[in-house]
Amino acid sequence: MTDIYWPLQRNVIRGRSDHNTFGLVRRYANGALKPHQGWDFEAPLQTPVYAVAAGEVAFVRDRGDYGLQLCIEFEFAGRTLFAFYAHLSKVHVSEGARVSGNELVAASGESGNAAGMAVADQHVHFEIRTAKQPRLGLLDRVSPLTVFGKCPLHEAIPG
Numbered sequence: 001m002t003d004i005y006w007p008l009q010r011n012v013i014r015g016r017s018d019h020n021t022f023g024l025v026r027r028y029a030n031g032a033l034k035p036h037q038g039w040d041f042e043a044p045l046q047t048p049v050y051a052v053a054a055g056e057v058a059f060v061r062d063r064g065d066y067g068l069q070l071c072i073e074f075e076f077a078g079r080t081l082f083a084f085y086a087h088l089s090k091v092h093v094s095e096g097a098r099v100s101g102n103e104l105v106a107a108s109g110e111s112g113n114a115a116g117m118a119v120a121d122q123h124v125h126f127e128i129r130t131a132k133q134p135r136l137g138l139l140d141r142v143s144p145l146t147v148f149g150k151c152p153l154h155e156a157i158p159g
């Protein structure tokens with residue numbers, strides 16, 4: 001069984017709000033349900049970010065709403081998954097590198113569409129993907145609950 005680690009030293013969902021968990025948890029202006037593809041972990045700028053499992057760096061890139069992104073491929077319960085981190089300020093590992101579980105891999109930031117957020121809203125957007133390049137909406141993603149087993153919605157969990 002793959003050892004799983006939390007991505008931060010202190011892990012709690014941004015604003016302790018359901019809207020920052022996985023699923024059809026948000027709404028468009030017209031009221032229709034809108035997907036959120038991962039969990040937002042509260043993280044003031046420059047918070048250290050860790051590998052949630054041993055694996056290989058699938059990509060590092062900087063573009064679009066996600067800003068500076070890191071994706072780590074790992075094995076879990078007999079399947080290949082991808083831990084995806086976004087809005088980073090710095091990534092310490094390169095594409096193709098092997099990483100250990102709980103290795104320091106990045107620093108949080110406000111890149112992409114997270115720029116200029118109030119301190120209380122600064123966060124790491126974190127997804128568990130079943131494909132390196134997922135399709136739209138919730139396709140090719142699963143709830144991070146799948147690997148963590150619990151969601152730190154109301155109380156912070158130490159990493």
Ligand SMILES: [Zn+2]
Nearest residue numbers: 039040125126
């Ligand atoms: Zn998010």
